[in-house]
Amino acid sequence: MTYLSVQGLRKEFGAFKAIDDVSLSLGRGRVCALVGPSGCGKTTTLRSIAGLETPDTGRIELDGRILFDGQAGIVVPPEERNLGMVFQSYALWPHKTIGENVALGLRIKGMGRADIRERVGSVLTLVGMGGMEERYPASLSGGQQQRVALARALALRPKCILFDEPLSNLDVLLRERMRFEIRDLLVKLDITAVYVTHDQTEAMVIADHMIVLNAGRIEQEGAPADIYARPRNRFTAEFLGRTNLLALDHATSDLATGSLRSRSGVALQTSDRDPRRSGDLLIAFRPESVRVDEAPGPNSFATRVISAQFLGSQTQLTLDLDGEQIIALLPGKQLRAPEESLRISVAPQDVLVLEE
Amino acid sequence: MTVQELPGRKLSGAGLLRSGMRIDLLPGIVAIVAAAILAPIGFLVYGALTTTAIGQPFAGLTLRNFAIVMSEPAYLTALLNTLYVGFASTILATLIGALLAWIIVRTDTPGRASLRVGVMIPFFLSPFIGALAWTLLLQRDLGPLNLLFGAIGLPQVDPYSVKMIVFVMAIYYAPYVFIFVSSALLNIDPALEEAGHMSGLNRRQVLLRVTMPLIAPAILSGMLLTFVATAGQFGVPALLGTKPRFFVLTTYMYQLLNRFPSQYNLAATLGLVMLAIACFGVWLQSRLTRGRSYVTVGGKGFRPRILQLGSLRWLAFSYVGAFILLGSVLPMAMLLWVSLVPYYDATFSLSRLSLEHYRELMSGRLILPSLRNTIFLAVAASTIAVLLAVALNWMLLRTKSVWRKPLEFVLIIPAAIPHVVLGVGMLWTYIYAPVPIYGTIWILLIGYVTGFITQAVRNVQSSFLQIDRSLEEAVTMVGGSRLRVIREVTAPLLRPGLVGAWILLFIIYVRELSTSIFLYSPGNEVMSVLMFNMWGEGNWGGISALAMVQMVLVGAVVYLASAVFKVDLGKA
Numbered sequence: 001m002t003y004l005s006v007q008g009l010r011k012e013f014g015a016f017k018a019i020d021d022v023s024l025s026l027g028r029g030r031v032c033a034l035v036g037p038s039g040c041g042k043t044t045t046l047r048s049i050a051g052l053e054t055p056d057t058g059r060i061e062l063d064g065r066i067l068f069d070g071q072a073g074i075v076v077p078p079e080e081r082n083l084g085m086v087f088q089s090y091a092l093w094p095h096k097t098i099g100e101n102v103a104l105g106l107r108i109k110g111m112g113r114a115d116i117r118e119r120v121g122s123v124l125t126l127v128g129m130g131g132m133e134e135r136y137p138a139s140l141s142g143g144q145q146q147r148v149a150l151a152r153a154l155a156l157r158p159k160c161i162l163f164d165e166p167l168s169n170l171d172v173l174l175r176e177r178m179r180f181e182i183r184d185l186l187v188k189l190d191i192t193a194v195y196v197t198h199d200q201t202e203a204m205v206i207a208d209h210m211i212v213l214n215a216g217r218i219e220q221e222g223a224p225a226d227i228y229a230r231p232r233n234r235f236t237a238e239f240l241g242r243t244n245l246l247a248l249d250h251a252t253s254d255l256a257t258g259s260l261r262s263r264s265g266v267a268l269q270t271s272d273r274d275p276r277r278s279g280d281l282l283i284a285f286r287p288e289s290v291r292v293d294e295a296p297g298p299n300s301f302a303t304r305v306i307s308a309q310f311l312g313s314q315t316q317l318t319l320d321l322d323g324e325q326i327i328a329l330l331p332g333k334q335l336r337a338p339e340e341s342l343r344i345s346v347a348p349q350d351v352l353v354l355e356e
Numbered sequence: 357m358t359v360q361e362l363p364g365r366k367l368s369g370a371g372l373l374r375s376g377m378r379i380d381l382l383p384g385i386v387a388i389v390a391a392a393i394l395a396p397i398g399f400l401v402y403g404a405l406t407t408t409a410i411g412q413p414f415a416g417l418t419l420r421n422f423a424i425v426m427s428e429p430a431y432l433t434a435l436l437n438t439l440y441v442g443f444a445s446t447i448l449a450t451l452i453g454a455l456l457a458w459i460i461v462r463t464d465t466p467g468r469a470s471l472r473v474g475v476m477i478p479f480f481l482s483p484f485i486g487a488l489a490w491t492l493l494l495q496r497d498l499g500p501l502n503l504l505f506g507a508i509g510l511p512q513v514d515p516y517s518v519k520m521i522v523f524v525m526a527i528y529y530a531p532y533v534f535i536f537v538s539s540a541l542l543n544i545d546p547a548l549e550e551a552g553h554m555s556g557l558n559r560r561q562v563l564l565r566v567t568m569p570l571i572a573p574a575i576l577s578g579m580l581l582t583f584v585a586t587a588g589q590f591g592v593p594a595l596l597g598t599k600p601r602f603f604v605l606t607t608y609m610y611q612l613l614n615r616f617p618s619q620y621n622l623a624a625t626l627g628l629v630m631l632a633i634a635c636f637g638v639w640l641q642s643r644l645t646r647g648r649s650y651v652t653v654g655g656k657g658f659r660p661r662i663l664q665l666g667s668l669r670w671l672a673f674s675y676v677g678a679f680i681l682l683g684s685v686l687p688m689a690m691l692l693w694v695s696l697v698p699y700y701d702a703t704f705s706l707s708r709l710s711l712e713h714y715r716e717l718m719s720g721r722l723i724l725p726s727l728r729n730t731i732f733l734a735v736a737a738s739t740i741a742v743l744l745a746v747a748l749n750w751m752l753l754r755t756k757s758v759w760r761k762p763l764e765f766v767l768i769i770p771a772a773i774p775h776v777v778l779g780v781g782m783l784w785t786y787i788y789a790p791v792p793i794y795g796t797i798w799i800l801l802i803g804y805v806t807g808f809i810t811q812a813v814r815n816v817q818s819s820f821l822q823i824d825r826s827l828e829e830a831v832t833m834v835g836g837s838r839l840r841v842i843r844e845v846t847a848p849l850l851r852p853g854l855v856g857a858w859i860l861l862f863i864i865y866v867r868e869l870s871t872s873i874f875l876y877s878p879g880n881e882v883m884s885v886l887m888f889n890m891w892g893e894g895n896w897g898g899i900s901a902l903a904m905v906q907m908v909l910v911g912a913v914v915y916l917a918s919a920v921f922k923v924d925l926g927k928a
Contacts, residue, residue, distance in 0.1 A: 052829050078832045085833040091826035095848050104844060105834025156834060 002061075003028040003192055004049075004160055009058035011044055018044040019055070020216035026209065028063075029190040031183075033207030033224070035200055037239065041216040042196045046162050049194060050085055051078030063159050084153030084161040088168055090145040092137035098124070098148050099133030105156045119155055126185070127151045143174045150182070154189070161186075163195040167202060179205040200240045204228065212236050233355040237284055244290075244326040248281040248353065255353065264324045269298050270351035280356035287316070289350035290328035293343060300345040305336045319344065385747045386759055390766050392806045396781025397769065400631070403624030403784055410620050410787055421625040431608070435629065438604040441521055442587035448526035449586075450579050453533025456676060460534075461541040463663045465672040472538075474680035479531035480910050481684065482867035484591030484884060485903050486528045489687030491515045491595060492694055492896065498702045500690070516599040524592050527683045529582045536578030540571040546661045559663075573644055580641040584634045588774025590870040591884075595891065605630050606776040610873070613780070620784070627777035638772035688907065695900035713901035722886055723902065729797060730882045731909075734865035737804035738858045744805070745812035745857065746850070749820045752813075754828075771810040778807050779874025795877040803871040812861055819853020852921070859917040863910050 004026040011018045019041040026032045034042040047053040048068070049060055057070035062083075067076045092101050099120050106116045124130050127147040137145055146166060153161050166182075167175045183206045186193055197203050203210050204224040211221040212235075220227055220236045231237035234245060246262035253260045256275035260268045260283050268283055293300060303319040303326075310333055317328040317336060328344060336342060403410075405417045425431045456475050460468050478486060493501045494515035502512040514520070544567065552562040590606040597607060609626050612619040665672055694700045697708045717723040748767075752760050770778075782803050786794040793799045823846065831841045869884035876885050883906050890899045 050829075050833065052832070078829075079835045079837055082835075083833065085830070087826040087830060089824055089826050091824065091830040093827055093830070093845055104831065104836070108835045108840060152830075152834065 001027060003030075003063055004032075004194070005059075005061045006045070006049065007059045007061075009045060009048055009055045009060070011041075011048060011053065011055045017216045019048070022058075022213070022216070022218060024194075024209075024211055024221070026192060026194070028192055030209060031186055031191075031193045031195060031207045032209045032211065033195045033197060033203035034211050034213060035197055035203045035239070036213035036219070037198060039215075040213040042198075042213050043164060045213070046164055046194060046196045049160075050083055050162050051076060051081050082156075082159050084156060084158035086146075086149050086153050086161065086163045086166045088165040090137070090142075090149045090169075092145055092148055092152075094137055096136075097133060098129065098135050098137065098140070101137065101148060102152045102155050105152065109156070120151075123151045123155045124148070126154065128181075142170050143178065146170065146178065150185070154185075154191075160192040160194065163193060163197075165197055166195075168198070175199075175202070182206060200228075212239060214239075230352065231284075231354060234282060237352075237354055242287055242327055243284050244287060245354070246283040246324055248283050250281070258348065260351070260353070262324070264322055266301070266322050266324065268346070268351050269348045270353060271349045272352050274353070277353060277355070282354045282356060284352045284354050285346045285350050287327040287329040288314075289346055290326070290330075291345050291347075292328075292330060292334070293345040296343070297345060299348060299351065300343060303342050303344055305338055305340045305342055307338060308336045310335055317342070382747060382751050382755070382757070383759070385744065386751060386763055389744060389748065389809060390763070392802060393766050393769050393809070395785045396778055396806075397631070397773075399784035399788070400624045400627050400777065400781040403621050403780075404628050407621055409617070410784055421621050424622060425625050425629070430603075431626065434603045434605050434608040434626070437518075437602060438587050438606075438630070438633075441518070441525070441589075441593065441604055442583050444522045445525035445529065445586045446579055446583040448522060449529040449582050450533050450575065452526060452679065453530035453578070454537045454575055456530065456679060457534045457537035457541060459672045459676055461538045462660055463665050463669065463672055465665065465669045465676065467673070471673075471676045471680070474684060475534055475676065476531055477680070478528045478683035479535075480863060480914060481528070481687065481907065482591075482869075483525055483528035483589060484595070484867065484869050484887075485691070485906070486683070486687055487524045487592045487595040488887070488891070488899060488903060489690050490520065490524050492690050492700070492900070493686060494520070495700075498700065500702070501686075503702060516596055518597070518600075518602055521593055521596045521602070524596065525586050525589060527679070528592075529586055530679070530683070532582050532585070533575070533578040536574045536581075537571060540574030541567075542660060544570050544660070546659070549661060576644055577641050580637045580644075584637040584641075584772060584774075587637075588630065588634060588776065588870070590774075590776050590873065591888070594888070606774060606870070609776055609780060613874070620780075623780050624784070627774075627780050630774050630777050631772065634772040634774055635768065638768055642768070691900045691903045691907075693900075694896055695904050697897070699897060713897040716898060717901050717905070720898075722881060725879070726881045726883050726886045727905065729800075729880060730866055730884075730906075733797065733800055733804060733882060734862045737801055737808075737865050738861040740801075741805050741809055741812040741861055742816065742854055742858045744809060745816040746854070748809075748813050749817050753817070753820050767810045767813060769810075770807055773807070775803075775807050775868075775870035776874065779803060779871045782806075782871075783874060795880075797880045799875050800872060800880060800882070803875050804865050804868060807871050808861060808864060811864075812857060815857035815860060816850075816854065819850050819857070822853075823849050855921045856917070859913055859921070862913055866906060866910055866913075 002025040004024075006022065006024045009019055009022045022041065022045050024032060034045055036042050044053055048055045048058075051067065054075055055068065055070060058068065059066070059070065060068040062081070065076075066072075066074055067081050068074060092098075093104075096104070102120045102123060103116050106119060111119070120133065121130065124132060127150050129144060129147050129151060132140075132144075132148075137148070140148065146169075149166070163182075167178050170178060179202050185191075186206070195203070195206055197206075207224055209221065210224040210227055212219040212227065214235050220232045227236065228240050231240060231243075237243040237245070246264065246266060246268075249261050249263045255277060256273060258270040258273040260270055262268070262283055266283075270283070301321055303321045306318040306320055306325065308318075309316045313331070315330045315332065315334045317330065317334075319326050319328055319342065404421050405419070406415065407418055407420055408415045459465050460472050460475065465471070493499050494513050495502065496512060496514070497503075499515075505512055548570065549562050549566050552566040553559075557565060587604075588606060589604075590610070593602070593604045593607050594610065597603065603611065605626050609623045612623040612626070693704070695713050696710065698710055698712050748763065751757055752763065782799060783794075786799050786802075793802065827845050827849070828841045831844050836844060867884060868882070869888060872882050872885050873888060876882065881889070883902055887899050887902050887906075890902070
């Protein structure tokens with residue numbers, strides 16, 4: 001049952017197409033992540049749902065109520081949409097205390113004093129900021145401010161919460177912790193949310209559904225793990241992490257049997273067999289699916305080490321494979337000397353065929 | 357984006373009700389402001405293209421005025437004099453101001469915090485009062501400085517000379533350059549200079565190749581604005597240039613209007629010439645600082661690298677001290693003394709002190725009304741200008757109206773137009789206007805607001821730009837209407853900036869002379885006009901007492917601003 005539905009949204013700023021036919025549908029209590037590089041339209045989509053931006057055409061519906069319909073000329077103003085929003089810059093009002101920040105929406109709603117106090121207290125406790133009502137935003141750390149911003153959005157019990165890159169101003173450690181906290185909170189409170197981020201790992205932790213946007217269009221959507229495992233093209237594959245990509249040679253490859261050959265002459269077997277694909281294709285495998293393997297077998301290659309870096313939990317090797325540079329990520333410390341020869345293998349199920 | 361400008365919307369019941377109650381005042385406000393600015397220009401053009409006097413019926417267009425202006429040497433001389441005075445005082449003010457800024461921001465000269473305040477005083481005194489004081493300081497055979505020069509065997513200096521016009525203007529406009537350059541110096545990331553050192557440049561090379569290019573736009577920008585201001589200055593050349601018959605365009609226009617019969621058409625023609633020069637300067641300035649000028653306002657405020665001057669720091673200190681002495685201490689002391697003795701005779705004995713001039717002022721028929729007029733106009737004009745500035749900025753920054761570009765364009769004019777020219781254009785406008793404003797205090801009020809609306813818009817804009825849009829959007833997202841957004845967030849966050857802008861305008865209005873001298877009518881005198889007229893009568897004691905009253909008024913407001921409202925006027 002669709003709870004939030006966005007259909008055929010378009011928005012141009014002059015000649016620039018910010019969003020070009022974006023649709024999404026989301027069930028109640030589900031979390032959708034909009035990901036993509038900056039300028040891909042994810043924030044414009046989010047702000048259109050919020051009502052802070054008016055799309056040119058399209059339709060937005062939430063819980064059976066039309067919020068926007070370009071054709072019928074319906075535009076519900078943002079303050080009447082019953083949505084919560086968590087801003088990238090936190091957007092806490094610097095001249096109001098934490099308590100007042102969370103209470104304003106309730107006051108506007110006309111809630112009684114005692115009820116407000118109780119709601120503010122409980123929602124601050126929920127985000128781990130209990131007892132901080134009297135403090136001012138400037139006296140809080142970035143992480144604390146983000147919690148208050150979340151509390152402010154939760155306090156009104158909105159139908160849906162919109163997150164606009166909420167963690168991008170935090171340092172790495174805090175960001176990684178907050179991901180899980182937000183995820184737990186969303187699941188616990190059964191909140192429907194749209195979450196914009198440019199960090200694909202963040203999206204994978206937080207979202208049930210992921211939409212990859214590129215230049216205003218949807219590139220691919222689905223469960224985060226599925227997209228990671230089966231990116232459709234170069235853009236998605238590269239956006240979701242480093243990928244070794246070799247140009248496929250059509251003449252010498254057989255897509256039906258899965259025996260592939262790159263233009264540089266590397267022969268690979270894949271279990272990704274779909275003969276219908278045409279156009280420029282790529283052979284892809286992730287750096288972490290490369291194994292060091294002395295025994296010759298299918299997809300086993302002799303390579304030459306170009307460089308090796310120890311990254312802490314992993315070792316990154318840059319290898320020369322018949323004239324193509326590929327990256328391998330090995331667990332732990334497995335440093336190799338440059339110019340050393342190394343035999344590697346990639347399992348056929350880890351080899352994919354992508355569109356350019 | 358606000359709800360306001362959403363096109364073609366159908367609203368739910370509650371929304372429809374509210375949208376019906378929401379009357380949009382913005383287009384009306386913009387129209388009034390644009391008319392107030394453009395009408396005087398229109399009449400100026402009309403006046404320059406006709407030979408009919410004000411109020412006479414239209415008798416055809418002609419280029420005769422331009423022919424007269426081009427052919428008569430007196431006009432050309434006035435034009436050249438204007439350019440000379442403008443260039444010379446701008447260059448001198450820049451040298452003085454930029455060095456002051458560098459010493460105070462970037463060196464370890466002792467007492468920099470107090471020196472900064474002292475350097476800003478001439479800005480609050482006004483060039484006109486400065487010129488008055490310097491005439492007294494250099495009175496022939498009586499002025500204390502001339503006495504001093506005589507005692508050490510130097511020739512006397514004549515206050516009524518081109519040199520003194522340039523000198524006085526340079527000193528009183530140096531604080532403008534100082535403000536521009538010191539804020540630029542504060543906004544340079546020290547890492548840029550450190551990178552210069554790490555690339556092997558020595559201190560002098562870093563100054564010349566890194567720092568100077570970085571602050572060059574600010575210096576240039578300050579120079580152009582100073583040029584526009586000095587070329588349009590009226591009080592100083594009127595005071596110091598009339599006696600040696602050295603006329604600039606502003607004083608020449610004043611002469612043309614005070615002749616019998618008045619030469620309004622020629623004055624209008626000269627006004628257009630001045631307007632063209634000034635518009636070019638302001639246009640150049642906005643080109644040079646496009647996209648840059650506002651970045652510095654909200655800048656991070658880096659901690660500048662302080663240069664250890666060693667024993668040279670006392671030389672630097674003396675330089676700044678000398679500026680404060682010449683720009684503030686001596687002039688103020690002189691005016692104070694002259695106001696406190698029955699008549700100035702170069703004897704300095706405390707036994708001569710009397711409050712005679714102040715008593716005379718209080719009993720005078722003019723002074724109390726002029727004080728009342730001045731305060732009324734300053735309060736009313738600052739308030740109106742700030743409120744208009746808020747509305748115009750709302751339109752410029754918070755809507756997507758198609759009128760934003762034309763509005764920005766129209767707003768260039770008040771920044772450029774010499775106030776003397778605005779005064780002449782307004783005279784014409786309000787004689788024809790179907791409202792009985794001519795000859796009342798209201799024409800002064802309109803003139804004050806119109807002449808400084810751009811300054812008000814810019815001052816308020818810097819506060820507006822510091823409010824993150826998402827703070828306003830966050831109110832919308834918790835269900836607040838546009839009014840609620842303004843009440844809960846925009847207004848409270850804007851308030852300190854508005855107080856600062858208001859006070860700055862108040863100070864400017866209290867000292868205003870250039871527009872007032874053309875727009876006042878007997879009974880509507882403001883203090884500056886009264887002083888100007890008393891100068892014609894040679895009543896130095898009265899002038900000095902009046903100048904002291906004006907200084908106390910400005911001083912009190914500046915004190916109030918910094919002590920009570922914590923406004924840093926140096927940054928406004």
